[in-house]
Amino acid sequence: MSIRILQLVLLLFSAAPVLAQEPIVNCTDSVFCIPGVVGLPRSKGIVIKREIVRDYSIKSESNDGNSSAEVRRNRRWEFKLRAPIILKDGFKIAAGVKYFVEEFNFDSPENLDYPFYKNLENRSLKSIRGEIFMVKPTRTNKYYLLRLSGGLNGDYQSESFAKNDFFKFSISPLIGWKKNDYVSYAFGIAFSYGFGKRSIYPLIAYNKSFNNQWGIESILPAEIKLRYSTLNQKNYFYAKTELHGSNYSIRLDEDKNDLVFLDKSEVRFLLTWEREIHDWLWFGIEGGLRSNISFDLSNDASINSKVIVDNQLNSALVYNFSIFVVPPRKLLR
Template sequence: MRTYLLAFSFLFIAQTLIAQVTDTAAVDDFDYSKFGDAAGVKRYATQKVLNQTPNRIVSLAYEYQAAFDMPGVPSFPNQTYRVNRIAGIRGQLNIPVVSNTKLIWQLGANYWRSGYAFESVNNVFISKLNANGMHTAGINTTIFKPLNEKNFLIFQASADVNGVFEKFSDVNSKALTVSATAIYGWKKSEQNMYGVGVARTYRAGQIIYVPVLLWNKTFNDQWGMELLLPARGHLRRNFSTSNILQLGYELEGNQYWMRTPSTNGQVFIQRGEFKPRVMWDKKLSGFFWLNVQAGFRYNWRFDVMNEYDARKDEKLFFRSALTNPFYFSVGINFVSP
């Protein structure tokens, strides 16, 4: 009886194994082409490299510049005025309007204030600057358009009103500046992308047209760089995906309108600043990140002109070789995933 049971068990197991092999062969012979060819799907380049700093959707920061001198201010004779500090809030908003593999389109708004505190204000120009500060408010748009898996286009444009405004009604067309950038690029890998283009910008305080180099590269898990020359450039150290230190610089600036009792009734302050700095980004919770900056504010340009977009010295009201203080900034950012 035991022999019959063993024989029956052997036959049952053998039949099961044969059925499994037959089923596997049937699966191997199945024609997947009926469902389409995955290799035929078109792929597109993404806008970032691995370990790059996250894109900011909402940003709110406070910046402080330490004391410095403002020489050469016309005051019969020219005088040097002491600025005890410049401080103010900076806010920025970037909202994705379209975000898919074929197109990323963002609309944004920004507001910056630089509040001046002078030791003495016995001068009309200094008094207005001390009482009202410099304001910048504007809108911007950015389009990232991948052409395929390796090539992409970037378009950026912004319009700002900038001025030493005593009241809201002071805002006028003479306070408006328009900037734009166009870049054609190559995405060589998930660690390396670069592009070249041209920009119209007021970052040096005066309207200029310059060639642009974009280069974002991740060397390994710890090191990378993020360049948008000549506007800014940083060497990046990733301690982790949520703890990033950067060393580099940014060039900032714009042209500011101011009402004066002079012959033309107005002047235009062309202000440009070169900022070598250390920048630390740290994830706090979820999509909220801390940003801390510390560095040196080097005066690139502080020219007060009698005409809009003036470039020649005969239109110069006065030029000040500002001395160069340390600065710091601290802010909270809501970032994209």
């Protein structure tokens, strides 16, 4: 009995309707259209990740002067949780929470005299966000997707500012079509901080499985990856390119009560291996190259904001290790 209860708990915290791994069926007028395709892995419900970006240099220019330094280690802890709220054939909702904290360690931090560098060394960049995922399948080959996300980014524990000064919100609606069990695609728009600043841009999602082992998963411009799995589906390998972006409200100077905004965006080229430990428990190892797009301080979060500190970062090696929970196979049969 206790094992069965544990399995039900795992399913509750692992199932996610946006990526639901239900039995794949053709979209006809007698069944609801399922967006997934053959070969996709089971959804991740609980994820704990540790990431490290290795040494890189930073050069900064501003009206108050220029400076440069060496970042010896850029570390990040991340926790994600997703669980279903409504699971009906014609409508599904999942909710999630995501928290991460990012730390920067400079070479010879005692010699730092540039305010921006001292701020990064002494304060972590933090984010806590809630997410809602909705799927509306139809009895044709069409389906609708919606993702809502909102939360606090930056030094939101500061007592000098209201919490709404740190609030960031994003929304992504899409409309999709499933051609067959091996191909689905969708189009939409995103209002988010994917490029570091608050902006609106188009989304194109395309999933294609060549067979049960090989496939392509993409949602452009955020991610595109080539997938390969072993026949027993206990190992998954990916070659992928990702766009990472976020915007943080931070205080640059201890003596001033003015907030500035860090526009952070980068592109990553990664190789990933995910391996089953025990049915519902998996681990992942990932490594590759991170190339900076933007790491600038601005006077606000909009696309037309004025840059206060212009930063240039070298490319750097990045790697991470994660452990995550998926639904047990017997509960999906």
